[in-house]
Amino acid sequence: ACYSQDYTGLKILHTLYDTCLKEGIEFLDEHYFLNLITQPQDDPKLDPLIKGATVLEITSGEVKQLDAKSVIIATGGYASIYHGYTTNTFGTSGDGISAVIRAGGYISDIEFVQFHPTALKNSAILISESARGEGGYLLNSKGERFVDELQPRDVVARAIFAQIGNGEEVFLDVRHLGEEKLMELLPQEVHLCKLHEHIDPAKELIPIKPVAHYSMGGIDVKRTLEVRGIKGCFAVGECSNAKVHGANRLGGNSLLELVTFGKHAGENAVAYSLTADNRSSDDTQLSNDRNFINGVFHFTNQINFYEKRDFIGKIFYHNAGIVRNDSNLKAVLAAVRQIQKELPFMGIGDKSRQNNTNLIEFIEFGKK
Structure with a gap:
């Protein structure tokens, strides 16, 4: 346990980062997570196996495949959907959670957002x-x-x-x-x-x-913190729903969850990797993601997605925020469905491949 004025979380972060440097742990900075790579098992009744992830190297614009025997997702929550009305950074857009959904995993209690x-x-x-x-x-x-x-x-x-x-x-x-x-x-x-x-x-x-401040719901995990629906994939922190916060987290418990379950997830991921199948996946997901990124550069960009992002933040805050009722929630649902229909008419103005913030923000918006 530790306490450091009103800097406790920051001090934990610094300590962990210093330890990683001391242990020579490699960081892939300037890489944006796109999708999980999974492989079906011979028995279709069994959960698919994790095989790695695809990422976008921001500095070059290249999509890469990272093969792995086990994966830990620690991508944070989704409160930035309340754009303009959240303590979270713009990038806290639920990327890891949506990637789990696309890969066939489960989520739960997604309505539990703390203000x-x-x-x-x-x-x-x-x-x-x-x-x-x-x-x-x-x-x-x-x-x-x-x-x-x-x-x-x-x-x-x-x-x-x-x-x-x-x-x-x-x-x-x-x-x-x-x-x-x-x-x-x-x-x-x-x-x-x-x-x-x-x-x-x-x-x-x-x-x-x-x-909006903290997401209690998220990726549904077992007691081992393995994602329900994806074998060998683990989730920890705000992106996961380890069911320790209920519908209203107590102050400071997010740090306690991280230092406790972070160790637990790491140990279980290592144990799983020791007996995992060594065979790498094919490049199907890599190919799909490369095609998607290339396609974004040709989207029409008739509708400004930044305006839609601001609109979503406002309507979520007022209609699906601190106080909710049936009619207001239906209005939010209708607005989201309309934006989904308009998405093919949105795009990016910056056509450069390297260090394209416009591209990253569009992907974050489109994959929420």
């Missing part, structure tokens, strides 16, 4: 729960406290969402903690407020809104 109560209003940058844990208040435009700040995330997020729905602005107030204590306990949060909102939290209220 964090306190993100910066304009940038959706996360302000850690520790700000409330250290005594921060939530205030509306009238200066009133309207909820117990230490209630579970879903309760607090709904309370804030209701205030905003009633025309109120909502603020996090940590001024009473004093600058010295803020810099001792919450240095990262102070820096983020100054950088992204141009306010000093020691002297000013922090404007906030609740946004």
